[in-house]
Amino acid sequence: MTKKFYTPGPAQLFPTYAQHLQKAMDEQLGSISHRSKQFRSIFQETTENLRALLNIPAENMIFFTGTATEIWERIIQNCVENESFHCVNGSFSKKFHEFSIELGKKAIKLEVAAGKGFELENINIPDTAELVCLTHNETSFGVMMPENDIHTLKKQHPDKLFVVDMVSSAPYPNLDYTLVDSALFSVQKSFGMPAGLGVWIVNEQCLAKAEKLKAAGQSVGTFQSIPTLWKNAQNFETPATPNVIGIYILGRIAADMLKTGISVIRKETEQKADMLYNYLKTSEHLNIFVEKPEHRSQTVVVANTENPNEILKKLAEKNLIVGSGYGSFKDQQIRIANFPATSIAGTELLLKELKNLESVAV
């Protein structure tokens, strides 16, 4: 029996994933050289489709890595000499902050409690901070930072580099890449692909910073440094042999999304999120974790409940796989992914089963 995944990553595969994979196999893309014209065409097409989908200016570069986690490390190595600043409100933004410390930097954080977002007036970025690290969607607790807040903050600090982790929300956030210097995501969330590929968007200011640090003798890494990735990407190549099939399929799924239209995808995401949150408002077993409506994630909906394991078990019996709470919240929360791979009908199906559970003791 086929399962439906409502997990915040790895997640439900995109409806067209299997057909693109078949095409990749038919065309023997697993065997082609990553220094061939054929690969360069794939790289070009995928990045062009992502550019169109996310409205990324031509001046910015798009790189591929093995994971999004790797990008946290690479951006600190390449864009921080001494000090980074982090808004921390969950396990993933916390890890990003810890990476900076592990790399020997002074990493300043503004930390708020689980389920909380950030109020602009409380964010005091030190003058000495070089890179501001924001998380658009904190996957562990389903808290979102509105795009407008991100943009406003950058306008207040035009001299600092801003990087936005949108691992579990891209392509939903409508970021202004003339303001945001760098952004990152992985493909096993909203793009509905198996894990094994990270995507990193960087602008020329990031490149300039990395080159400056390198010229001053700081190690900015090796094959995955911004200067090396940039040079390769200009030729539609990667420094090392990449996940060629992943890059190909990402390009095809981005094309599918372009066909649907990004505004339709964003509207449907909000519509499905509304359905989920509206249900939680009336549910007797589950209630919304994130208090402030503006901070509620549109792609990862987190609910408090007394008996999460029983709910997850009952849903699994119906082949509906929902995410558990993160870390120590495992025994008091569930997390429902709301990615484009799940249709409105898919959300309705989940809600129907959740409502059925209300009528029986869980």
Add this chain to the structure above:
Amino acid sequence: MTKKFYTPGPAQLFPTYAQHLQKAMDEQLGSISHRSKQFRSIFQETTENLRALLNIPAENMIFFTGTATEIWERIIQNCVENESFHCVNGSFSKKFHEFSIELGKKAIKLEVAAGKGFELENINIPDTAELVCLTHNETSFGVMMPENDIHTLKKQHPDKLFVVDMVSSAPYPNLDYTLVDSALFSVQKSFGMPAGLGVWIVNEQCLAKAEKLKAAGQSVGTFQSIPTLWKNAQNFETPATPNVIGIYILGRIAADMLKTGISVIRKETEQKADMLYNYLKTSEHLNIFVEKPEHRSQTVVVANTENPNEILKKLAEKNLIVGSGYGSFKDQQIRIANFPATSIAGTELLLKELKNLESVAV
């Protein structure tokens, strides 16, 4: 028309690859959590199969990365405080050496000309070197370092850590992992898989060194440091979301290889290599690049020729894809991969077409 790839990576897919991929899709492995029991079972089975195949002791750990290239960087970060030593005889061993310099280390090299291997008596490793970096099979020029030479060298320097790059030869080399401290490979060569997964074998001495450096305040990286990878691997997990499907299929192909038997695979590799080299000895158009028989690669056969592009073109017309010479040798060499995915019949087919070309002007 289906092509047959004789390219040194990405290469011909393993004959069972498609069926394992189908199984992975049927079981929805692209959507499972990397923190689930199901994933831990996959991790455990794949590492156990690799252990059995390569005769890796239980004390050593096996890690997964995005690429083998990444492992060059990670081992330098984790096992070198000041100085590494490198045997350089081609583009890949050269890059490994350059990575160490880029990471701010003193990287000593013994470099020999293209097509040459190393004579033990000429290898003088400084007392100050902490890590000795050897390349079992230099993919760019098809030069091999015999396992015995590697083992002898380590016995002469028991106090130093030894890492062996076997990117384009594993599982062929019969390394003694009670001597070799670390080894690495990627799956798009001899394991016949699409690119996107690196495999890193490390022992407790590497872990101890990384922990010592870390305790002394050296940055050993973040999520891909040996201590972090080790801790996760003990629980059959990875620090970040890995290429789950790649890890699963690698385990299945290792199981297939175990069924055939590693000694059979090694013997067949040598048999096919003999067929290729014997042909080159008699060919009028092609001749063996690597002079010394002991240094001739068993997995990447490099031949000199006056007209490589014409030969590659003629073979491609028959859907036989052979590798071009590396870098500046593109106009004077071809490279023929001799991986387990190519059967004896597959080698015969290539030889037949190469011989046919002899009778016409190329």
